[in-house]
Amino acid sequence: MMELVFERTNGLTEKPTHYCPGCTHGIIHRLVGEVLEEMDIIEDTVGVASVGCSVLAYDYFNCDMTQAAHGRAPAVATGIKRVLPKDRIVFTYQGDGDLASIGMAEIVHAAARGENITVIFVNNAIYGMTGGQMAPTSLVGQKTATSPFGRDIALQGSPIRVSELLATLDGASYIERVSTHDVASIIKAKKAIRKAFETQKNGLGFSMVEVLSTCPTNWGIDPKESLDWVKEKMIPEYPLGVYKDVKGGK
Amino acid sequence: MGKVLMKGNEVIAEAAVHAGCKYYFGYPITPQSELVAYMAKRLPEVGGLFLQAESEVAAINMVYGAASAGVRVMTSSSSPGVSLKQEGISYLVGAELPAVIINVMRGGPGLGSIQPSQSDYFQATKGGGHGDYQIPVFAPATLQEIVDLMQDAFDIADRYRTPVYILGDGMLGQMMEPVEFTERKAAELPPKDWATTGTRGDGGPKITNSLRLDPDDLEKHNNHLQEKYSKIKENEVRFENYLTEDADYIVVAYGTVSRIAKNAIKKAREKGIKVGMIRPISLWPFPEKPFYETRENVKAYLTVEMSAGQMVEDVRLAVNGYKPVHFYGRTGGMVPSQEDILAEIIKMAGGDQ
Numbered sequence: 384m385m386e387l388v389f390e391r392t393n394g395l396t397e398k399p400t401h402y403c404p405g406c407t408h409g410i411i412h413r414l415v416g417e418v419l420e421e422m423d424i425i426e427d428t429v430g431v432a433s434v435g436c437s438v439l440a441y442d443y444f445n446c447d448m449t450q451a452a453h454g455r456a457p458a459v460a461t462g463i464k465r466v467l468p469k470d471r472i473v474f475t476y477q478g479d480g481d482l483a484s485i486g487m488a489e490i491v492h493a494a495a496r497g498e499n500i501t502v503i504f505v506n507n508a509i510y511g512m513t514g515g516q517m518a519p520t521s522l523v524g525q526k527t528a529t530s531p532f533g534r535d536i537a538l539q540g541s542p543i544r545v546s547e548l549l550a551t552l553d554g555a556s557y558i559e560r561v562s563t564h565d566v567a568s569i570i571k572a573k574k575a576i577r578k579a580f581e582t583q584k585n586g587l588g589f590s591m592v593e594v595l596s597t598c599p600t601n602w603g604i605d606p607k608e609s610l611d612w613v614k615e616k617m618i619p620e621y622p623l624g625v626y627k628d629v630k631g632g633k
Numbered sequence: 634m635g636k637v638l639m640k641g642n643e644v645i646a647e648a649a650v651h652a653g654c655k656y657y658f659g660y661p662i663t664p665q666s667e668l669v670a671y672m673a674k675r676l677p678e679v680g681g682l683f684l685q686a687e688s689e690v691a692a693i694n695m696v697y698g699a700a701s702a703g704v705r706v707m708t709s710s711s712s713p714g715v716s717l718k719q720e721g722i723s724y725l726v727g728a729e730l731p732a733v734i735i736n737v738m739r740g741g742p743g744l745g746s747i748q749p750s751q752s753d754y755f756q757a758t759k760g761g762g763h764g765d766y767q768i769p770v771f772a773p774a775t776l777q778e779i780v781d782l783m784q785d786a787f788d789i790a791d792r793y794r795t796p797v798y799i800l801g802d803g804m805l806g807q808m809m810e811p812v813e814f815t816e817r818k819a820a821e822l823p824p825k826d827w828a829t830t831g832t833r834g835d836g837g838p839k840i841t842n843s844l845r846l847d848p849d850d851l852e853k854h855n856n857h858l859q860e861k862y863s864k865i866k867e868n869e870v871r872f873e874n875y876l877t878e879d880a881d882y883i884v885v886a887y888g889t890v891s892r893i894a895k896n897a898i899k900k901a902r903e904k905g906i907k908v909g910m911i912r913p914i915s916l917w918p919f920p921e922k923p924f925y926e927t928r929e930n931v932k933a934y935l936t937v938e939m940s941a942g943q944m945v946e947d948v949r950l951a952v953n954g955y956k957p958v959h960f961y962g963r964t965g966g967m968v969p970s971q972e973d974i975l976a977e978i979i980k981m982a983g984g985d986q
């Protein structure tokens with residue numbers, strides 16, 4: 384008899400994802416799905432998909448899903464969370480263009496209000512879906528379709544560190560930045576995601592996990608190099624760690 | 634419950650509560666701020682929720698979230714704020730989510746003025762946001778009519794799964810009149826079995842969504858919306874005919890302007906001009922029938938609006954060249970006076986009365 388060593392989590396549907404080879408969106412989906420399953424909250428959860436490569440997330444998560452306009456997921460999540468019974472769990476899944484550019488007002492105010500929602504923030508330093516344009520999180524010097532000579536501070540300003548920024552707000556209860564570039568960091572990422580959902584379950588207010596993620600397609604490098612790029616280029620700019628943990632005294 | 638004296642904006646709010654709306658998301662703007670303040674006090678009393686959003690963009694998206702979770706929800710604003718809501722309204726339409734949106738119109742364009750206006754007729758009745766869509770639009774003329782139309786608005790929103798507009802103007806919002814909140818029997822409505830509330834106890838995952846990447850799929854969806862609009866056109870047209878039976882001339886006006894027009898019509902009748910009025914109550918679907926019924930017999934129509942001429946286009950479509958359609962409008966927060974309208978009626982009637 385064969386031993387079962389790996390299984391689809393019930394937190395995800397059976398639909399194959401459309402993500403490019405080497406894209407870590409899929410890994411992050413899996414981590415969220417596993418956490419929903421392990422906490423036994425799949426049936427209590429409503430997810431909000433945003434606009435970006437993860438727009439079809441509504442087909443992949445095995446819970447009720449709503450699709451929000453570009454950047455507006457935290458406002459949509461607010462509407463859902465505020466009218467449903469208290470035991471319901473609401474999360475958003477947003478890219479960095481979605482959350483840190485067009486949706487900056489919505490995320491800041493959701494955090495400031497202490498909305499009891501969980502935000503999965505996928506930072507890949509680029510607009511993946513529209514073909515690799517500069518994001519507010521693109522690194523200084525990073526070449527993209529709309530910063531062909533490299534991001535220039537004088538012209539395009541500096542990257543926004545969202546976790547640090549939101550951690551200054553009293554309404555934010557749990558904020559951690561994690562990565563997906565190797566196994567150890569993926570295990571840490573899952574722990575952070577679990578902690579964020581537990582924060583919500585315990586009614587403690589706004590939680591967000593910023594996950595550094597790859598976009599080999601638009602970075603123009605292969606999947607292995609992409610993982611190295613996260614480690615060597617992104618992490619120094621976006622240090623990993625817990626930025627806010629009200630319960631843990633931080 | 635007897636009659637109570639209230640301000641228009643407060644009547645809008647209380648009428649929504651009476652219609653079973655417990656959730657409100659909005660952002661302050663003149664001339665509808667009393668509505669927001671009323672909701673902030675009132676909704677906690679009925680176990681509901683008032684939340685001041687960071688912008689109209691956020692407010693309409695909170696409405697989208699609440700509507701997707703299956704509750705009766707509304708937002709309100711005035712012209713500049715309603716412009717900001719257009720993105721969210723288009724998404725509500727695409728995802729077929731019910732909600733009621735109030736626009737207490739003020740003068741535009743841009744920041745415009747805070748005085749009454751009807752210059753958002755095009756925005757409300759011709760789409761407003763992106764995509765091929767219509768929204769039912771109702772324009773009450775009195776505070777009592779607000780009470781009656783509000784219940785209809787929420788019922789229509791739920792029945793057809795669509796956002797619904799109530800269009801007022803600054804005058805309606807600010808005026809005081811006695812109103813009676815009559816209790817109506819709840820309408821029979823389809824269950825909201827599409828709502829995304831978590832799957833516990835109700836089967837597999839559901840999705841509320843306006844994205845349809847496959848063109849065939851999106852066209853089918855758009856056809857479905859068009860079928861829905863046909864049904865709304867069949868069932869939800871509302872208008873008032875005033876002294877049209879023997880009329881040689883007909884004034885067309887909606888909302889508060891129709892009240893001024895009514896007085897002008899009385900004066901014109903005293904002068905022997907047989908004039909009546911068609912008052913559209915549903916601006917979309919536009920009431921075409923009263924025009925079909927009168928265009929053979931009347932001599933001309935006069936549309937009066939607080940705009941540079943918007944509804945007049947729908948009047949011309951309905952009259953379809955049978956008779957001349959004149960227009961008189963004031964803009965920028967200027968209100969047409971009874972004397973102005975009377976002068977226009979006299980001009981239309983040949984000027985010799």
Ligand SMILES: Cc1ncc(C[n+]2csc(CCOP(=O)(O)OP(=O)(O)O)c2C)c(N)n1
Pocket residue numbers: 434435436437453477478479480481482505507509510511512513518
């Ligand atoms: C209002 C609006 N503006 C622009 C777009 C086009 N658009 C789609 S996705 C996207 C960027 C998404 O980037 P990000 O959030 O970083 O997600 P990623 O694809 O990188 O995961 C843009 C600009 C849109 N859909 N809506």
Ligand code: SF4
Pocket residue numbers: 401402403405406407408436507511512597598599600601
């Ligand atoms: S374009 Fe980038 S972010 Fe989008 S799926 Fe491909 S690799 Fe992932």
Ligand SMILES: [Mg+2]
Pocket residue numbers: 435478479480505506507508509510511518
């Ligand atoms: Mg991105």
